[in-house]
Structures are given as C-alpha cells and as structure tokens.
Amino acid sequence: MLARVLKRVSQARLIDETIVATTGDVSDDAIKQYCQERGVACYRGSLYDVLDRFYQAAKLTEADVIVRITADCPMIDPAEIDRVIQAFLDNEADFAANRLPPPFKRTTPIGMDTEVCSMAALERAWREADQPYQREHVMPYLYEKEGRFKVVLVDHQPDMGHLRFTVDTPQDLQLANEVYAAFGGRDDFNLQELLEQNEKHPKWQEEVAEIKHKNLYDTDQRAQEQADSEHSQPNNPTRKETGQALCPLCGSSKMRLFEKTESFGFPVDYFLCQNCGFVFQDARQSQAADPDFYLETYRKLYQANEEPTSKDLYQQNQRALNQADWLKKNGYQHFDRILDIGASSGLLLDTFRREFQAEVLGVEPGNAYRALAEQKDIAMFSSIEQLLESDPEGFNLVTLMHVLEHFENPIQVLLQIRKRLLVSEGLLLIEVPNFYAHDSYELAHLSCFSEHTLKEMLRQAGFKVVLLRKHGLPRSKTLNLYLTVLAKASDEPVIQTVQPEHNVPLKRKAGMLKRKLLTKLNPEQTWLPLEGKK
Numbered sequence: 306m307l308a309r310v311l312k313r314v315s316q317a318r319l320i321d322e323t324i325v326a327t328t329g330d331v332s333d334d335a336i337k338q339y340c341q342e343r344g345v346a347c348y349r350g351s352l353y354d355v356l357d358r359f360y361q362a363a364k365l366t367e368a369d370v371i372v373r374i375t376a377d378c379p380m381i382d383p384a385e386i387d388r389v390i391q392a393f394l395d396n397e398a399d400f401a402a403n404r405l406p407p408p409f410k411r412t413t414p415i416g417m418d419t420e421v422c423s424m425a426a427l428e429r430a431w432r433e434a435d436q437p438y439q440r441e442h443v444m445p446y447l448y449e450k451e452g453r454f455k456v457v458l459v460d461h462q463p464d465m466g467h468l469r470f471t472v473d474t475p476q477d478l479q480l481a482n483e484v485y486a487a488f489g490g491r492d493d494f495n496l497q498e499l500l501e502q503n504e505k506h507p508k509w510q511e512e513v514a515e516i517k518h519k520n521l522y523d524t525d526q527r528a529q530e531q532a533d534s535e536h537s538q539p540n541n542p543t544r545k546e547t548g549q550a551l552c553p554l555c556g557s558s559k560m561r562l563f564e565k566t567e568s569f570g571f572p573v574d575y576f577l578c579q580n581c582g583f584v585f586q587d588a589r590q591s592q593a594a595d596p597d598f599y600l601e602t603y604r605k606l607y608q609a610n611e612e613p614t615s616k617d618l619y620q621q622n623q624r625a626l627n628q629a630d631w632l633k634k635n636g637y638q639h640f641d642r643i644l645d646i647g648a649s650s651g652l653l654l655d656t657f658r659r660e661f662q663a664e665v666l667g668v669e670p671g672n673a674y675r676a677l678a679e680q681k682d683i684a685m686f687s688s689i690e691q692l693l694e695s696d697p698e699g700f701n702l703v704t705l706m707h708v709l710e711h712f713e714n715p716i717q718v719l720l721q722i723r724k725r726l727l728v729s730e731g732l733l734l735i736e737v738p739n740f741y742a743h744d745s746y747e748l749a750h751l752s753c754f755s756e757h758t759l760k761e762m763l764r765q766a767g768f769k770v771v772l773l774r775k776h777g778l779p780r781s782k783t784l785n786l787y788l789t790v791l792a793k794a795s796d797e798p799v800i801q802t803v804q805p806e807h808n809v810p811l812k813r814k815a816g817m818l819k820r821k822l823l824t825k826l827n828p829e830q831t832w833l834p835l836e837g838k839k
C-alpha cells in the first residue's frame with residue numbers, strides 16, 4: 306500500500322521531493338526498512354504527536370510548501386494532488402485542501418485527500434497548537450478558526466463526497482483489492498477511470514457503506530495519557546517526552562542498554578543501537594540535553610567554576626596549533642571565513658585567524674567563555690540560531706572541536722551547517738573522542754563515535770570525508786584518543802541507508818584493555834602532562 310501511494314505521489318507534477326513520516330515504534334521498523342531499500346527518505350518521530358512528527362519531517366526537506374498525503378490512500382489520483390497544490394499557489398494561501406471536516410461539506414471522494422500548507426504556517430501550528438486532536442490530526446490548527454490563516458477549500462464537481470476509496474478497515478482493503486483486480490493490476494488508473502469502474506461495480510460502495518469515517522475529535526487515548534504524564538514533570542516542561550528513544554544515527558528504536566555509569570553525580574545510561582551499532586544516551590533522559598544546561602551549569606560542573614582553568618587553556622591552545630599544523634601539512638594555507646561552533650574562549654579562532662589570515666566568528670553558549678572570546682575581538686554568538694538570525698555570509702570552514710558529541714540531534718546540526726552556514730563545497734573540521742580509545746562516558750557526551758559511525762553520520766548529512774586521522778595529541782603519543790575529520794559539503798541526497806558497525810562491544814573492550822596496558826607499560830608517552838612547563 307505504501308509503495309502504491311509513493312508511486313502515485315511521485316507522478317504528481319508539482320511535487321519535487323517525498324519523505325515518509327513514520328514513528329519510532331518497533332512496529333514501524335518495517336517501514337523504515339522498506340524506505341531504506343527503496344531509497345525513499347524516511348523520518349521517524351513521535352507516535353502520538355503527529356503534528357510534531359510531520360513538522361520535523363517537513364523541516365528536513367527544507368521545502369517552502371508542504372503537501373500532506375496519508376498512506377491509507379492507495380488509489381489517490383496524482384492529478385487531484387496537483388489540482389489542490391495549484392489552487393494553493395494561485396490563491397497565495399496558507400493552507401489548501403480538497404476536503405475539510407464538518408460543518409464543511411465533503412465533495413471529494415474519500416481517499417483523494419490532499420492538504421497543502423506553507424512551511425511558515427506549519428511552523429506556527431507546531432508552535433501554538435496545544436489540543437490533543439490538533440496534534441494528532443496535524444492540520445486542524447490551520448483551518449478550524451476563521452481568519453487565523455488564508456484557507457482555500459477545493460471542491461469537487463460534481464459532488465462525490467459519499468464515495469469511499471481509502472483503507473482503514475478490512476472491508477476497505479477488500480474493496481481496494483477488487484479495484485486493483487478490476488484494472489488487471491494496472492497501477493496508473495486515474496480518478497475518472499476509477500469512477501467509471503465504480504459505476505460498473507455497484508457492490509463496491511455497498512461493502513464499505515457502513516463505515517463511519519473517523520471523527521476529527523476522536524484522538525488516540527494513548528496520546529492523552531502521554532500528555533497528562535508530561536504535565537506531571539514540572540522540572541522540564543519544555544522538552545517533549547513522547548514516543549520512544551531513537552538512535553540518533555539511523556533512527557531505529559531497537560536498542561539495548563550498553564553501559565550504566567554515573568557522571569558528576571547523575572546516572573548516565575548508554576544504549577547500543579541494535580540496527581547500526583551506534584552508542585548513545587537517550588537524550589530525553591539526559592540532563593545534558595536541556596538547552597539551559599550549557600549556559601552555566603556545564604562549565605561549572607566540569608571546571609568547578611565558570612572561568613576556564615590554566616590547564617584548560619593550555620590544552621585548547623595546543624589543540625589549536627596541532628590542528629592548524631595538520632591542515633597546513635595537507636595543503637590548506639588560507640581560508641576567507643571561519644566559524645567555530647562551541648568556540649569556548651576563542652583560542653582556536655585566535656590561532657586560525659593568524660595562521661590562515663581568516664575572518665573568524667564563533668558560537669559559544671557559555672557566558673563566561675563567550676566574554677573571553679569577545680575580549681580577543683572575535684564576533685561571538687550564543688547559539689547557531691542567533692548567528693543565523695544575523696544572516697551571515699557563507700563560511701569556507703566550519704569547525705566543531707569536541708562539540709558534535711554534545712548535540713541531541715547531531716545529524717540535524719550537520720545538515721544545518723551544510724545547508725545554511727557553509728559556502729558550496731565548504732569544509733568542515735570535526736574532532737570527537739574516539740570510543741575505542743577514549744573513556745568517552747561523560748554526562749554531556751550524548752553520542753560516542755567510532756571512525757565508522759562518525760563517517761556514516763557525516764554521509765547522512767551530505768558530507769564527504771576528505772581527510773581522517775586518529776591521534777592522541779595533545780594528551781597522548783600512544784593512544785588514538787581522538788578522531789579528526791576534514792569533510793567537504795556535497796550535494797548528494799541526504800538520507801541513505803546506514804551501514805552498520807559490527808562487534809562494537811568487543812572493539813570497545815579491546816580498546817579499553819589497550820589503554821590500560823599502555824598506561825601501565827609506558828606511562829610517560831601515554832599520558833603527556835596536562836600543562837606545559839612554566
């Protein structure tokens with residue numbers, strides 16, 4: 306049924322790109338699998354908050370106009386989809402549909418339903434809609450109140466609102482099978498042909514006449530329970546706790562507990578994705594995924610106060626010199642504009658500005674660190690969003706030094722960097738702890754990267770790896786504590802099958818064992834001093 310819907314949608318002239326928005330529930334793993342095999346973009350989101358799922362999927366495509374087709378319409382006519390989109394465009398509407406629930410009269414056959422909206426209107430609905438039925442049925446907020454948005458209802462002449470060609474029940478499915486049989490397996494019949502066949506088969510509509518179409522205000526009871534339980538968590542009301550945890554790399558909900566640890570007095574659990582081998586914290590449980598966390602708490606926890614320590618500054622300085630050196634050795638002598646995300650006190654930017662004669666900007670949420678960077682005459686922003694609001698020119702190099710592992714949704718951050726911050730073919734320099742040598746487990750480390758999973762994540766976000774090195778500098782000469790990657794933004798399709806990594810527990814064990822042995826056998830080379838000689 307999904308294949309038929311996808312095929313029919315792809316035949317609409319006015320649709321550029323299709324994305325399947327399904328849930329993170331295990332029961333939908335088959336859908337993800339199917340999409341992966343067929344190269345169809347697929348987003349997995351909340352089981353109950355369908356508006357959120359739909360909005361997040363739409364955001365990934367970066368489209369200005371979004372068309373919603375439900376997957377229970379295997380007989381939908383592509384021309385009908387185009388007709389609604391055209392009406393939306395002609396009327397410069399915020400929302401257009403070929404049916405609206407009562408009191409509006411339905412004139413389009415059930416099963417041809419098409420809804421079109423602008424991304425701006427969808428975003429507003431996503432932000433403002435707070436009733437369970439508005440979240441479950443996705444679009445009510447856009448049309449239910451007169452004057453809120455410019456709404457266009459596209460009628461069908463003559464009135465065919467009583468005909469039913471959707472699949473909600475076993476009787477519906479039987480009808481769909483009979484219709485397809487009547488067309489001898491043909492997959493491209495249009496609404497006109499369907500109506501003609503329907504005339505010849507009066508039994509068809511009798512079979513499904515008893516079914517009352519789901520009322521708009523019927524909502525999934527589970528959604529209400531979920532909403533109630535959210536309200537009973539006053540400590541963190543802004544974060545959505547709906548649905549299941551999903552692997553940040555492949556979107557699967559199949560995972561097992563990998564390690565139970567503790568960090569700064571907080572319990573910290575890491576999960577292993579059973580589908581792709583990625584190791585991560587469930588961001589919805591983690592303290593560190595709270596947006597306020599980084600403003601003050603993070604640095605305080607890590608450094609006992611908000612000011613950077615001399616050890617910290619020494620490490621950052623050494624790291625900056627080491628990175629500049631590596632880039633230069635590989636032929637990169639100059640960059641026009643460089644952005645460092647998670648810029649801390651601006652040491653890397655200060656070095657890169659000098660070494661590459663670059664104009665530099667930084668993003669740093671920590672207040673005290675950002676102030677220090679500003680003292681070095683570096684233009685600083687407290688978040689990527691704030692930077693984007695200033696409508697910056699494109700950057701030739703974006704750097705993320707020990708930052709990617711902190712994001713709740715790293716792929717989305719990488720996509721944003723590629724699409725909105727980098728110039729075409731711009732470069733991305735990333736360094737993260739290497740899960741097979743670095744302890745990695747820390748409250749604020751939501752993801753644990755290996756060479757394989759880091760590469761896969763970059764590929765998912767449309768980057769091509771240009772250079773990769775494993776090394777321990779400035780901390781160690783013998784252990785490959787870090788993974789450093791230089792990647793180039795490409796225009797390849799962004800959502801592809803994730804190649805799984807195998808034997809993750811074994812590789813982790815071997816890495817930690819090696820670390821122990823080298824620490825014992827060769828401590829001087831394995832752990833270099835934290836500070837230079839004064």
Ligand SMILES: [Zn+2]
Pocket residue numbers: 552553554555556557578579580581582583
């Ligand atoms: Zn995964």
